[in-house]
Amino acid sequence: MEFSLSRIENKVEFFQAYDLKSLEQRIDVQIENNKALLLDVASVQHQAVFDANAGKVLYSAVVHFKAKA
Numbered sequence: 001m002e003f004s005l006s007r008i009e010n011k012v013e014f015f016q017a018y019d020l021k022s023l024e025q026r027i028d029v030q031i032e033n034n035k036a037l038l039l040d041v042a043s044v045q046h047q048a049v050f051d052a053n054a055g056k057v058l059y060s061a062v063v064h065f066k067a068k069a
Contacts, residue, residue, distance in 0.1 A: 008037055011065040018056045027063060039065035 013030055017023035031041060042064045051058040 007067060008039065009067045011037075011039055013063050013065070014060065015063070016058060016060045018051075018054065018058060020059055023059045023061060027061060030063070034065050038068045040068050042066040 011034065015023055015026045015030075017026060027044075034040075044061060044063050046059065046061040048057050048059050050056075
């Protein structure tokens with residue numbers, strides 16, 4: 001069995017929450033986790049839509065992490 005190590009260069013993660021505070025907390029936790037992998041935030045995109053089933057606004061975000069230079 002061969003063991004190989006490779007560095008993660010790019011990583012994209014998706015987040016959803018029904019309030020902005022929860023969404024921000026989830027993103028902050030992953031930013032700290034990805035620092036251990038030597039990844040920094042490259043970009044963040046966000047969107048808000050009305051979830052008719054829940055009767056609430058659903059906030060979502062996509063965070064692109066890139067390897068530190």
